[in-house]
Amino acid sequence: MAAGNSPFPTTRHSVIGGCGQGDNRAWETFFSIYGPIIFRFARRAGLSEHGCEEVVANVAFGLMRAFRGGFEVDPAKGRFRDYLRKIVNREIGSLRRHRSGTANHDHSPEPAEVGNTVEQHWCEIEREERLRACLEQLRAESAARPRDWTAFERYVLKSEPAAQVARDLGISTSRLYVIKHDMIQLLKRIRQELDENLGEV
């Protein structure tokens, strides 16, 4: 995701709700986060890179088709994330079965064999990708204050010494700590907003 290209919708309505209404921006937001999650989940299940891409394509198109055909998210029947994980698992299994007769099949266990760790893997990947999306959003929102972003990136993300970063940027170390603190507050706000839009992991 490029800096300045916000992954989140400007309105605070639910992303999933937006998908249901055929809002392309909501779909883009959804897939910008869940596309890589699906890919990484399939990769962890042992599929080849090409196989993972096929899973992403099939799940993405299948989801769009389902929503456009009247699919509705009913929280009483479970969380959408759990439903999505089931679809992805089914797609992984289906791809394996389809390829099992060919020379180019994936030698990896069925998702069911992975058992209880499946949900744990999914949650781990989802948590990372959502945090990554928040970081990208933080970068985008900091575009107007490039010095603050540089300070945050060097001091916090790359763990460079505070004195060195402050000297290079011509600010005091106290100011550097304030910038760090402000950026963390902004990050937490972004994360909260994302959790409100997609539900907590």
Place this chain on the structure above:
Amino acid sequence: MFLNRCPKLDELDAFVQDAQSKRIARHLLRCPSCRSKFEELYRDANLLAELRGVASDSLEQCVRERVHAICRMAIAKGNERSSGEKSKRHPRNGDTA
């Protein structure tokens, strides 16, 4: 020795990293406001540790871009199909998550 004034943000932040200053430690025992700030900074430190983990990408950028392109294609394809089917579509009302 007891720290009479409340520590500055950078002093508290440094204390979260190494907990070396006995003066700050003693101050925290007596100052609920600083203690609360310290606890927040401690939670932030955990968040930042996670953040450092995701900052080094586990997916190559080219793979990530391909995945985004696949999803964009699915959206475009879904839109094409949707406009083509609008007149004859019959939603399955019972279809829910």
